[in-house]
Amino acid sequence: MTALLFRDLKLAVRAGGGAMIGVLFFMTVVAVIPFGVGPDLNLLARIGPAILWIGALLAALLGLDRLFQAEREDGSLDLLLMQETPLVLTVLVKCLAHWLATGLPLVLASPLLSLFMNMDAAAIGATMLTLLVGTPAITFIGAAGAAIAVALPRGGLLVSILVLPLAIPVLIFGVSAVYAAVQEPAPFLPPFLFLTALTLVFAVIGPVAAAAALRASTD
Amino acid sequence: MRLVAEGLSARRGEDLIFRDVSFDIGVGETLVVKGPNGSGKSTLLRVVAGLLPRESGKIMLAGGEGQGFDTVAGACHYLGHRNAMKRELTVEENLRFWKDFLGDSDGGAGVAIDEAADAVGLGSILHLPFGYLSAGQQRRMAMAKLLVAWRPVWILDEPTAALDAAAEAMFAGLVKGHLSRGGLALAATHQPLGLGAVNELHMKGFAVDSAEAWA
Numbered sequence: 231m232t233a234l235l236f237r238d239l240k241l242a243v244r245a246g247g248g249a250m251i252g253v254l255f256f257m258t259v260v261a262v263i264p265f266g267v268g269p270d271l272n273l274l275a276r277i278g279p280a281i282l283w284i285g286a287l288l289a290a291l292l293g294l295d296r297l298f299q300a301e302r303e304d305g306s307l308d309l310l311l312m313q314e315t316p317l318v319l320t321v322l323v324k325c326l327a328h329w330l331a332t333g334l335p336l337v338l339a340s341p342l343l344s345l346f347m348n349m350d351a352a353a354i355g356a357t358m359l360t361l362l363v364g365t366p367a368i369t370f371i372g373a374a375g376a377a378i379a380v381a382l383p384r385g386g387l388l389v390s391i392l393v394l395p396l397a398i399p400v401l402i403f404g405v406s407a408v409y410a411a412v413q414e415p416a417p418f419l420p421p422f423l424f425l426t427a428l429t430l431v432f433a434v435i436g437p438v439a440a441a442a443a444l445r446a447s448t449d
Numbered sequence: 450m451r452l453v454a455e456g457l458s459a460r461r462g463e464d465l466i467f468r469d470v471s472f473d474i475g476v477g478e479t480l481v482v483k484g485p486n487g488s489g490k491s492t493l494l495r496v497v498a499g500l501l502p503r504e505s506g507k508i509m510l511a512g513g514e515g516q517g518f519d520t521v522a523g524a525c526h527y528l529g530h531r532n533a534m535k536r537e538l539t540v541e542e543n544l545r546f547w548k549d550f551l552g553d554s555d556g557g558a559g560v561a562i563d564e565a566a567d568a569v570g571l572g573s574i575l576h577l578p579f580g581y582l583s584a585g586q587q588r589r590m591a592m593a594k595l596l597v598a599w600r601p602v603w604i605l606d607e608p609t610a611a612l613d614a615a616a617e618a619m620f621a622g623l624v625k626g627h628l629s630r631g632g633l634a635l636a637a638t639h640q641p642l643g644l645g646a647v648n649e650l651h652m653k654g655f656a657v658d659s660a661e662a663w664a
Contacts, residue, residue: 233549237538244537305531308500313551314523448500 231315231323238327241300248293253335256289260343271348278347279357279408283364285343286336287401290365291393293332294372295379295386297324298444302380311448317441325366325373325437333365356411356418360425364404367429370436371396377443400428450513450556451475452497452521452602452633457506459489459496465504466492472650474635476601477628479644482637484652490637491530493652494606497635498527510602517555524554526600528608532591536580540566540590543579548597557599557630565596570619584611592620595627603627605636618643 242249263281264274301307310320340361344354375392379385407421451473458468467489474480482490495501497508499522508521518524534543544562553559566572569589579587588611595603603624609617621643624634636642 231550233546237535237542237546237550240542241535241537303531304535305529305533306535308498308527308529308531309533309547309551311500312498312522312525312527314519448495 231319234320234323235327238324239331242327242331248296249331249335252289252292252332253339255292256285256336256339257343259285259288260346264346275348275350275353278344278349279353279412280405281347282340282343282357283361283401283405283408286340286361286365287368287397289336290333290368291372291390291397294328294369294376294393295389297328297373297376298380298440299376299385307380307444308448311444317444318437321373321377321437321440321444322433325369328373329366329369333369336365337361350412353408353412356408360404360407360422363422363429364400364425367400367425367432368393368397370429370432373436374439374443377440377447380444380447396432400425400432403428450601450631450633451511452508452635453511454497454508455506457493457496457508458504459492459501460504461492467652468504470506470650470652472648474633474648476631476633479624479628479634479636479642479647480650481642481644481647482635482650482652483639488652490652491606494527494604494635494637495529498522498525498604500527521602524600525602525604526595526598527604527606528591528595529606530610532587533594534579534587534591537578539576539578540571540582541575543590544575544593544597547594551598551600553599554601556601557632559598560596562593562597565593566590568596568619568623569593570616585613585616588612589616589619592623596623601632603632603634603636605634605638607638608636609638609640609642 260281267274298307301310311317337358340358341354344357372389372393375389378392379388382388403421403425407418407425410416410418410421453473455471457470458465460466470493472480482493484490492501496503499520510518510521510524541562544565548559548562563572563575566575569592571586571589582590609620624644627634
């Protein structure tokens with residue numbers, strides 16, 4: 231299984247792997263917001279956490295469709311399906327590799343982009359923490375969407391649309407946890423724990439659903 | 450150990466593509482599936498590998514080590530039309546991944562990566578990205594994948610497509626070596642594999658009832 235993890239990480243950083251596509255898209259989205267909104271620093275600071283979360287959500291959805299499609303195109307998926315190791319575990323490891331290659335760079339880029347939005351130190355820290363906890367949920371549930379669309383040649387947008395309704399709660403609790411951290415009366419912990427719970431739930435549901443979809447998609 | 454199929458049938462869409470196919474392959478034996486295009490050779494192989502659902506019948510491993518496998522697919526190597534190798538990775542990285550990921554089944558051991566590459570005659574190009582290889586070289590490297598991890602059953606779908614005559618002879622040697630180590634093979638092919646006397650299964654195309662519907 232570690233072999234699969236390292237292979238997927240290697241593929242992600244090689245030419246055409248797409249590890250940087252997500253983070254570049256994230257930077258593009260956040261970098262243009264101040265130009266569109268204008269130089270109102272208070273407004274930027276207020277909408278900053280929400281913009282960062284929306285940008286990260288869209289960036290995380292961007293590369294998901296290739297998660298199983300690339301394996302299917304070269305025939306590797308057949309071999310992954312045939313093994314006696316549970317398919318759920320294989321999917322979980324692929325999700326983990328995908329998150330390390332595309333989700334983690336988003337988390338690491340978020341402090342820099344927070345400066346674009348005139349956010350203070352507490353908001354930056356809270357955004358980074360919630361993205362760290364929340365983005366795996368998007369990958370896990372996205373894997374289910376990617377598995378459903380695996381046989382469709384132009385499945386990219388379909389994956390995003392399938393996954394988006396399920397990713398909305400992640401966005402809601404992620405953003406509300408950041409606001410709770412910077413605005414005094416609201417407690418930080420309840421929304422943050424909800425976010426953690428969502429990630430844990432999706433870590434179970436996502437791979438199981440993806441494995442079932444992959445089994446059903448063989449042709 | 451034996452690979453036994455009884456009364457298999459499979460569907461593609463509405464039509465039964467074949468039905469009531471039975472065979473029994475023992476250790477050291479090869480069953481060659483023959484038939485015109487579209488007669489269901491690939492479908493039969495994918496059904497045996499557990500990659501397509503079967504309409505009826507059963508597939509099982511009987512006797513000896515066959516009892517140790519949870520599924521038939523777990524005992525099989527499948528060499529399909531696509532090579533299951535990543536173009537971006539070097540040949541060695543590809544083979545190392547499959548060696549580590551597949552692991553060895555009971556009753557045998559895979560050979561080292563450079564040995565497997567030498568066996569297919571391409572030991573000198575392990576460092577190249579897989580995408581740089583010619584179609585024939587890619588096919589040969591996909592065959593090296595069969596050697597790096599031990600599986601008693603080889604399922605081969607048109608294994609010698611894109612290969613020159615020398616490579617076909619090399620491949621016949623690989624299969625013979627596999628059979629002599631206690632393996633068995635199921636192959637679909639149009640070309641003779643050069644294995645000497647083998648059992649043959651002839652697929653006749655669409656199953657009788659659907660053919661009658663068209664008559």
